Amino acid sequence: MPDRRCVFVFADAPCSDIATQHPHLVPFFPPTFSSTPTLATPPMPILPSSTAPFGxxxxxxxxxxxxxxxxxxxxxxxxxxxxxxxxxxxxxxxxxxxxxxxxxxxxxxxxxxxxxxxxxxxxxxxxxxxxxxxxxxxxxxxxxxxxxxxxxxxxxxxxxxxxxxxxxxxxxxxxxxxARWIGxxxxxxxxxxxxxxxxxxxADKDVSVGTEVRPGHKAISPARNYPPWVVVPNSPLSRSHATIRHLTIAFRNYVISDILLSLLRSFGADSIGSSTPVPGALHRFSSDNTFVLFPKLGNGLESPWWLTEMAAVIAVALCVWLGLSMGYHAIAGVMVGTGLHEVEAWEIDLFDHPLKADSLLDFWGHRWHQFFRHSFTLVATQTLRFLHLPVTSTYVLGLSFFFSGAMHALGQFTMDPVPALFPIFVLFPISGLGCALEVQFKRWTGKKVGGFWGRLWTWSVMLITGRWAAIAWFESGVGGSYLCPAWAGDLLKPFILEWILNRK
The missing domain is CATH 1.20.58 (Methane Monooxygenase Hydroxylase; Chain G, domain 1)
Structure with a gap:
């Protein structure tokens, strides 16, 4: 092995000559400078872009x-x-x-x-x-x-x-x-x-659990005055009946969501149902496929392209709704069935019939799940106090929707590939703006948004903004995901293809 101490002997010689005559010493000498210009390192992005989604x-x-x-x-x-x-x-x-x-x-x-x-x-x-x-x-x-x-x-x-x-x-x-801070x-x-x-x-001060005995009568069932946040079933449920009910709802939601996911993967294997990125996935899906409803009834009903795209967008929302509800009722069945919780503790459902919403305020404030509402209200309130801004319902509402959008966008931080962040983020601030417009409408007219026109307004906003988010997910390969065990969808798919929906 050469003696590395010889490097001092050539201290006054040009580095290039030493490297040529003694190649084993090359690692000890810095590279020579060249007059050839080098490419400048691109600056670190600040705002999100297609190449740097998180800025x-x-x-x-x-x-x-x-x-x-x-x-x-x-x-x-x-x-x-x-x-x-x-x-x-x-x-x-x-x-x-x-x-x-x-x-x-x-x-x-x-x-x-x-x-x-x-x-x-x-x-x-x-x-x-x-x-x-x-x-x-x-x-x-x-x-x-x-x-x-x-x-x-x-x-x-x-x-x-x-x-x-x-x-x-x-x-x-x-x-x-x-998470909802109930009770x-x-x-x-x-x-x-x-x-x-x-x-x-x-409300707990009004709770009384005991046995009421009238003079000359036998003891009757306990009289209970529940606090307003406890939902009591219309007819008393035993623990076993409540457990079966929760597990039945969970299984029903699983079957429906798995059917939708299975059809997405089957019909859109090269577009919206792919697990890899596909640019223009939704347009490609609707333009390359023609679907027929009830194919056994004569020639069936041919679906136009816009209805096909709308159905795909709605399928995404349904999978989110049914998937969260499925998990909630599955956990409820375990907690009630094991006796860890009382039957009444899980009677407050996670969702309250979202399809009945007739205003954005009704949808986001009541019908959709309120899992994050407490956290958003808390963070918005403390942010306003830190900034020395007035803590009013308008500011709290606006910041809550902003933080909701930021959470759903930043929630994709460990995803690869990453869906486009802006369409997912902007869905929530636009909904917050819509809620503010509904409040202003009531101030101007004295009437709440609701009824037929309220439903038309609500679902127009939700379908438009939901379409943006769905496109971002489809184009990144989320449509090909397995969000639950793939069993029911594959089992029932042949029947659905034969009798309900198929490609032309």
Missing amino acids: FLEPLHAYVLAHSEPLTWSNWWRLAVLPTIPLFLQAVLLRKEGTRKDRLALAVVGIALLWHACLRYRFEQPWFNALNNGISIGCMTLTVRYLEFALIKGRLIDQYWEDKGQHWLVSAFDVCTN LDPVEPRSNGIEKGGKRPK
Whole structure:
């Protein structure tokens, strides 16, 4: 091996001569400068673009994709279980006064564990890419919950169900998962949980569970006055009946959503049902295919191209609706069936008949799921206070829709390929603007938006903005995703193709 100390002998010689005569010394000398101009490094993008969908965050996005690990059965607990343990400990500490510093420390640990796992583990299969979106949105939601639990002053207890005999550990778990804040201290613009802490709802004072005995009569069934947030079935349900009901709804929603996904993958294998990016997927799908409804009835009914595109867009919304509802009722069936929760605890449905909405305010404020409403209201309120802006319903509403759009867009951070962010983001601010117009309409006319014209207005806005989001998903390969076990759709597809819908 040559003696590297000889480098000092040639200290006064030109580097090029040394490199030629002694090639083993080349690594010790810097490259010679050339007069040939080099290409300038493009500046880091600030705003999102087709090549940098996350703008100035694109280097981090590229780093995450390059260093992530596939999510498997052997490491799922690192993402789904480990980062939530500090949150449960926060809920336990919220049962006592003077634990704010400890809860703040747990928040730091929990958020660090959460985002370390979220940015490290992801589904790398193209047909599971859409699930990465749900994981990122869940991590953002848990981050807000960590911060909220850290900053709450006082105690926070799910008192109503504890008074009915619920174990305190189950109650602490309920506080963690009660995203809609049902039965807990409500967060309002001028009085929120961070400032005042959790308090027993006033409605709980009206709860009385006991046995009413009239003079000369036998004891009758207990008389119960439920707080307004407890939905009591029209006819009393036993635990077994309630469990079967929840599981039946979950199975029904699974069958319908899996049929829709199966048809998307079958009919649009080279367009909207592909698991890889397809530019102009929706237009290609409608122009290359002609569909016939009820093919066994004579010649059937031929679907025009615009109806085909509308059906594809609606199918996306239905899959989101039915998929979330399926998960909700499946969990309800387990919780009620195992006896961890009372039957009434899960009678508040996640959705309230979205198709009945006759205004945007009705749709977003009542009919659609309210899973994120508490978090958006909280973040919007604290943002306004930080900026020293008036905390009014108008500002809170506008910021809530802005944060909703940002969450759904940034939720695609671990996806690859990434759908176009702007169409997904803008859906929510436009809905917020529509809600503001409805409020202004009531001020001008004294009437609420509703009825036939309200439905026409609502669904026109939702179909137009929903189409933009659907196109972004279709063109990135989300339409070919497997969001649930592929069984019912493949089983029933031959019958559907023969009797209900087929290609010409």
